[in-house]
Amino acid sequence: MAKGIWSISCMTSNTKEQLLVDRRSANYMPSVWDYNFVKSLSADYAEERYVERVQRMKEEVKCTLERESNLLAKLELIDAIQRLGLQYRFDNEIKKALRVIQNHSNDAWFSNDLHSTALRFRLLRQHGYNVSQDVFEGFMDKMGSFEASLADDVKGLLSLYEASFHGLEGEGLVDEAKAFTCKHLNLLHLEGGIISSCREKKISHALELPIHWRPNRLEARWFMDIYEEDPNMNRTLLEMAKLDFNVLQSIYQKEVSGLARWWLELGVNELGFSRDRLVEHYLWSCLMVPEPEYGFCRVMLTKITCMITLIDDVYDVFGTLEELELLTDFIERWDVTDIEKLPLTIRISFLALFNTTNEVGFEILKEQGFNATPYIRRMVRFCLFIRDIHSPYSSTDFLLLLISGHKWVNECRAYIKEAKCYHKGYVPTLEEYLPTSVTSTGGPLMLFCIFLLTTKKLTHEALDYVSKTPRIIYISGLILRLNDDLGTSPDEMLRGDNPKGIECYMNENGASREAAVKHIEDMIWETWKAMNEQAFVDRPFPGMEVFIGACLNLARVSHSFYKYGDGHGVPDRATKDNIMSVLIQPVPVN
Numbered sequence: 001m002a003k004g005i006w007s008i009s010c011m012t013s014n015t016k017e018q019l020l021v022d023r024r025s026a027n028y029m030p031s032v033w034d035y036n037f038v039k040s041l042s043a044d045y046a047e048e049r050y051v052e053r054v055q056r057m058k059e060e061v062k063c064t065l066e067r068e069s070n071l072l073a074k075l076e077l078i079d080a081i082q083r084l085g086l087q088y089r090f091d092n093e094i095k096k097a098l099r100v101i102q103n104h105s106n107d108a109w110f111s112n113d114l115h116s117t118a119l120r121f122r123l124l125r126q127h128g129y130n131v132s133q134d135v136f137e138g139f140m141d142k143m144g145s146f147e148a149s150l151a152d153d154v155k156g157l158l159s160l161y162e163a164s165f166h167g168l169e170g171e172g173l174v175d176e177a178k179a180f181t182c183k184h185l186n187l188l189h190l191e192g193g194i195i196s197s198c199r200e201k202k203i204s205h206a207l208e209l210p211i212h213w214r215p216n217r218l219e220a221r222w223f224m225d226i227y228e229e230d231p232n233m234n235r236t237l238l239e240m241a242k243l244d245f246n247v248l249q250s251i252y253q254k255e256v257s258g259l260a261r262w263w264l265e266l267g268v269n270e271l272g273f274s275r276d277r278l279v280e281h282y283l284w285s286c287l288m289v290p291e292p293e294y295g296f297c298r299v300m301l302t303k304i305t306c307m308i309t310l311i312d313d314v315y316d317v318f319g320t321l322e323e324l325e326l327l328t329d330f331i332e333r334w335d336v337t338d339i340e341k342l343p344l345t346i347r348i349s350f351l352a353l354f355n356t357t358n359e360v361g362f363e364i365l366k367e368q369g370f371n372a373t374p375y376i377r378r379m380v381r382f383c384l385f386i387r388d389i390h391s392p393y394s395s396t397d398f399l400l401l402l403i404s405g406h407k408w409v410n411e412c413r414a415y416i417k418e419a420k421c422y423h424k425g426y427v428p429t430l431e432e433y434l435p436t437s438v439t440s441t442g443g444p445l446m447l448f449c450i451f452l453l454t455t456k457k458l459t460h461e462a463l464d465y466v467s468k469t470p471r472i473i474y475i476s477g478l479i480l481r482l483n484d485d486l487g488t489s490p491d492e493m494l495r496g497d498n499p500k501g502i503e504c505y506m507n508e509n510g511a512s513r514e515a516a517v518k519h520i521e522d523m524i525w526e527t528w529k530a531m532n533e534q535a536f537v538d539r540p541f542p543g544m545e546v547f548i549g550a551c552l553n554l555a556r557v558s559h560s561f562y563k564y565g566d567g568h569g570v571p572d573r574a575t576k577d578n579i580m581s582v583l584i585q586p587v588p589v590n
Contacts, residue, residue, distance in 0.1 A: 023273070023318055031269070031276040032571055033579075038260040038279060043250035045586065050247050054089075057240035062093055064234065071101055075119050077234065080227060083211065084241035085220030085248075088291050098127055114139055114156030118163040125166040126212075128536045133173045136160075146176065151184040154199055158206055161185060165212040169529045182207070198229045209563065213528070215287040215556045220245060221581045242587040251292050252583050255299055256282045263306070268352050271345055274313035275569055280561075281305040283579050287560075288553040289450060289546060296367065297453035300360045304376075304449050307353045308442040314349050334377055360449070368458050376449065427499050427507045434478065434501065441484060443477035443554050444469055447547070454546040462541050472538040472551045475531050479555035482524050486517065487562025488569060531555060 061081070068074045074097055081090050102124060117135055124131045141147050150156060161181035167174030189203050205226075211219060224241055227233055259282055263269060269276045284305060285298040315324055327346055330339070336354060339347055361373025438444070451466045452458065466473070485500040499507070505516040535548050560578060561567040567575040 023320075028273075028275045028313075029570060031278070032576060033279045035260045035264055035269075035278075039257050039264075041253035041257045041584070043253045043257075045243070045246040046250040046254065050243060054240055054244050054247060057236050057243070058089055060236050061234065061240060062090065064236075065090070065093055065097060071104055072113075072116050072119075075101060075116070075123060076232070077237075078123060079119060080223075080234065080237060082216075083219055083223040084227065084237065085216055085245060085290075086237075086241055087216070089244070095127070098124060098129070102129055112138070114150060114153055115159045118156065118159035122159070122163040122166055122212075125163075125532070133167070133171045136173055136177060146180040150180075151187075154188065154203075157181050157184055157188075158202060161206055162211050165210040165528065166532055167529055168533050169526070171529075198226065201226060209559055213556055213559050215553060215560055217248075217287055217290050217582050218560060218578055221587070224587060239590060242589045246586040246589065248290065248292055249583065249586060251295060252282075252286050252298075255286075255295050256583060259299060259302055262303070266352060266356075268310055268348060271310075271348065273318045273345070274310050274349075277309060277568060277571070278302070278306060279579055279583070280568055280571055280575060281309070283575075283582060284446075284557055284561075286582065287557045288446070288550045289454065290553075291546070294454060294546065296363070297450060300363060300453055301446060301449050303356050304360060305442065305446060307356045308445060310349055311353055312440075312442070314346055319346055364452055368452075376452070428504055429508045430501055430504045433499075433504045434481065437501070438474060438477040438481045439469075441477055441480050443480040443558075444473050447473045447476060447551055447554060450550045451544075451547045454550075455541070456543045459541075465540060470538055472531070472534045472548065475527055475534055476551040476554045479524060479527050479531065480558040482520050482527070483555075483558040483562040486520055487564070488566040528555070 065074065065077055065081075068077060078094055078097055081087060081094065087094065101120060117139075121131050121135055136146075139146055139150060150160075158181075160177050164174050164178035164181060167178070185203050185207055189200070189207060205222065220241065224238065224245070227238055227241075256279060259278060263278045268274070269278070282298070282302045285301040289297050289301070314327065319327060323343060323346055326342060327350060330336075330342065330350055331353075334354070336351070339351070342350060357376055358373060361371065361376050364376075365371050365373070448466055451462075455462060482501060485502055489500040489502045501520055502513065502516045505511060505519055506513060509516075511519070531552065535552060539548065561575060564574050565572055
């Protein structure tokens, strides 16, 4: 047992404590997963022969990509490789191919064909090339609008639509491309039968969420079925994608099976008041860091996320203000002395947090030879204390406080006292609300842990950088917060929870709910523009590719979880289907 791990006896105490204290309840539904089933997942494709078969097919696809002389065909093959979830296996080959394509950027065919131009724009921007929005000027009329005749080019419309989501701040032409393609694709979607069923599926899928906003594991499973209908489909590539998907799924099954055992042994799933979402938390982790070699990261990240949700629910639902002040003191001191002062259920919750955080720090010490526990502890405390508690400072002061992570400990008492504002019905402005609420999602903490768990060589300089919440972490967390608010606000307002961003905007501006929702959606679009740029400028240390990818993926996962409601708090059919697809059901292979 790692140093600092205390024994937890998870006695059921809810009934007694409920009699003594009138506690709130969020009425969270129990887990939809039978943990005995999760523990029994068999990992059928874990055998080495499947890995060897994938490697043989990779060599064949690699030769095809290298030999392809038609630049459009090369672009389309790269796009298919990526959408099928195989980019991590072809990173070097894709980079080499894109350099060739970039060197032919002045070829006339790029300027004359909308699909070719848009696909090239999207793929090059995705990989960090500086491609001007001016490449689309040739498709504009004399009035500065996209030519009406382009509405008849469905393939070109789809490509331009997907390209528009790689825009940057201030790019009006890209904004115009998004508006133009959304309008005409929606018209085609309404017409339905006029276009082929395959095209209709593509349009419906794109309008639901663009490729750039989708987690790649989910996109890969959907795209396999669509790609199979493509007359230009590469059979070897498709079969490789299916088998590789199953090989990865077997890795995930082994990991989540072990986590189910840990979760049941920990016993906090029996406490009742908190969201029991182990499998959903693991899905977050594997969608954020899907590559096979990062299993240690996925497991540790899932454990931390489970603890954040548990303590989040203690603060949100279970604890009284007096109990939360006492709990805050224990977390601030990070000490179990006099732990008996806490009510039993909150004591169990704190010990679970204490033990798990120390365990993760101990495992990082073994893996990296670097004691990261104090950094994790600081971030855990910070994430918990500022959640749903509005700072007495201005938003500018608060951001400075956020950046100066070492200063927050002295202020946590002020934060917990600010909770009293809610009992007085205080509704902050959106500007006041966002800085604290971004951190309270737990997203920055997840990204911080990923940085610790995937960086090849940790240094004090690197840890100082990430512990000060660099802009890319804040931007990723902001997209998570805004999506969370869109998905959870209706249910949380019905049960009388704290106001979300939608309510803050409505209260501040006297706006309708519809107008507030539109404002939040526009904020998401603008924040993604900042993300597109930040992903390629915020790299002060080598080896940050996995961390940067996780920042992008956290934002993407939030879209999939909150698109149709609270897919985390109330795991809906979409969330369950995603788990079945990624973790449970293998793809049929020949």
